Amino acid sequence: MISPKKTNGDPPGLSPQLRRVEHVLRSSTGISFQSGNWTALRDAVQARRRALSGLGMAEYVDLLSSSAAEMDELISLVTVDETYFMRERRHFTALAGKVLPSILRRHAEAGSAHPTIRLVSCGCATGEEPYSLALTLLLSGLLNRARFQILALDIDASVLEKARTATYTRNSFRQPDSDGLLAPFFSHHGGLAQLSPRVRRMVTFEKANLLDSDSIVSHVLGADVIFLRNVLIYFDEYAIRRVFRNLARVMSPSGYLFLGSTELARWKASGMTLVDLGGVRVLRPRPPGSHHPAKPSRSNSTACAPRQACARPAIHHGPSTPRVSRALPTPGPGQPVRPTPAPPPPHQAGKQHGDQVAGLLAQARAQADTGEDQLALSICDEILRLDNLNTEAYLTRALIAFKAGRYRDSLKELRRVLYCDKAHFVGRLYMALCYREMGMDSRADAEMTAAVKLARKAQATNPGCEINGIPATYVLGLQGKGPAAKEDPL
Numbered sequence: 001m002i003s004p005k006k007t008n009g010d011p012p013g014l015s016p017q018l019r020r021v022e023h024v025l026r027s028s029t030g031i032s033f034q035s036g037n038w039t040a041l042r043d044a045v046q047a048r049r050r051a052l053s054g055l056g057m058a059e060y061v062d063l064l065s066s067s068a069a070e071m072d073e074l075i076s077l078v079t080v081d082e083t084y085f086m087r088e089r090r091h092f093t094a095l096a097g098k099v100l101p102s103i104l105r106r107h108a109e110a111g112s113a114h115p116t117i118r119l120v121s122c123g124c125a126t127g128e129e130p131y132s133l134a135l136t137l138l139l140s141g142l143l144n145r146a147r148f149q150i151l152a153l154d155i156d157a158s159v160l161e162k163a164r165t166a167t168y169t170r171n172s173f174r175q176p177d178s179d180g181l182l183a184p185f186f187s188h189h190g191g192l193a194q195l196s197p198r199v200r201r202m203v204t205f206e207k208a209n210l211l212d213s214d215s216i217v218s219h220v221l222g223a224d225v226i227f228l229r230n231v232l233i234y235f236d237e238y239a240i241r242r243v244f245r246n247l248a249r250v251m252s253p254s255g256y257l258f259l260g261s262t263e264l265a266r267w268k269a270s271g272m273t274l275v276d277l278g279g280v281r282v283l284r285p286r287p288p289g290s291h292h293p294a295k296p297s298r299s300n301s302t303a304c305a306p307r308q309a310c311a312r313p314a315i316h317h318g319p320s321t322p323r324v325s326r327a328l329p330t331p332g333p334g335q336p337v338r339p340t341p342a343p344p345p346p347h348q349a350g351k352q353h354g355d356q357v358a359g360l361l362a363q364a365r366a367q368a369d370t371g372e373d374q375l376a377l378s379i380c381d382e383i384l385r386l387d388n389l390n391t392e393a394y395l396t397r398a399l400i401a402f403k404a405g406r407y408r409d410s411l412k413e414l415r416r417v418l419y420c421d422k423a424h425f426v427g428r429l430y431m432a433l434c435y436r437e438m439g440m441d442s443r444a445d446a447e448m449t450a451a452v453k454l455a456r457k458a459q460a461t462n463p464g465c466e467i468n469g470i471p472a473t474y475v476l477g478l479q480g481k482g483p484a485a486k487e488d489p490l
Ligand SMILES: C[S@@+](CC[C@H](N)C(=O)[O-])C[C@H]1O[C@@H](n2cnc3c(N)ncnc32)[C@H](O)[C@@H]1O
Pocket: 028, 029, 030, 031, 079, 080, 081, 082, 083, 084, 087, 122, 123, 124, 125, 126, 129, 153, 154, 155, 156, 159, 208, 209, 210, 211, 228, 229, 230, 231, 260
């Protein structure tokens, strides 16, 4: 593999086309040669052009820009897959001795006896890192205290293929196994070490680009522990921030992010908090509400009672501005997302599923409330994949669309809300608001009447009830206020 190591300036004869290749590659993967080894990039491109029957440089740039397959080919030539078992052993020691016990303690305090704990290796190369996580779990004695899922991601399909075979040369064992603890997990054939099936089964490998927000949402959402080591060192500034931002937004709010020691110097770009675990420094998401440099300003907020509603007192002049978050359950401490290889017993499965959905809803709510609409919508998609009749997910989507002034889309989602729960008086209320905004006053009045009727029924059977922070009594108070009412509630 070729390493974009630092050199003294550009090589002689650096062509504008090679610069374009670098730009296309950097935009797609984050890997930068700006201060690196241009010769290595040039060699890789030449190798690809030769493999493509001597394709011209200009044609190659066009091909790279338009073909995902060619991008994959070039990526596998330029990425650095340098790795070995138990690299920076102290990280694994801290994981077993401090991080996992603390996560388990938190779950126990929250009453979750057998939680699911998710570990993700980002930029896993040929697998030594995620397998080291698995070995650490096996050796820690904690395996029976929780269900552990280890997901390993890399952009380079060819390294993932090698990782799945789990066959290694001596090069992968540069960290001495002085106490011989790892040896029982390997068998040896013809100079190669084969990892035991038991360890291999603990890790799932998937191709993913850390710069791709959607991919990160679906893979990393709710992760309790992330290893992101020796990946960002090849990235440019923009890509580093983007990866940090992607991870910080989707990992568990009480999760841990391990960086390689060189990358740790860049921790401030993460917007997270640096925590010292007795000599091992890790990053943790900042508590909600604390300053986050990557966060959009409050003016982007998806606080979801409509700005328009203030100007439309006839429909909504509520006591406070309801936020997306109001109706959503409190997040569970761990929020596993991905399907698991071995399903838990049925009595646990239901609870875990519920915890998982509750955690995701809390994440969607938090993202929507800070104006991260796209991310919130992706999380809603994830929730609906798990539970396609989830009223809160549809409501969140409806409120996001409403806030953006997309009333037709909002109505579509609100119909789904009412399909899931026909007594949903807030769904009806927002339908009325949508129709009002669309200038369809008679439809708005009809929906408003229906909302009041539902609210009355809800109040009668469950006094003081509310949905999404809007009490039934508030909706009842709107009774009789027609579209012509123009008084400003403020
Ligand atoms: C040097 S290896 C690090 C291996 C392991 N994390 C360790 O520290 O030993 C870097 C890996 O990051 C992967 N990588 C580079 N850019 C990536 C991206 N945008 N998304 C996902 N993986 C990426 C490369 O393919 C390579 O396998």
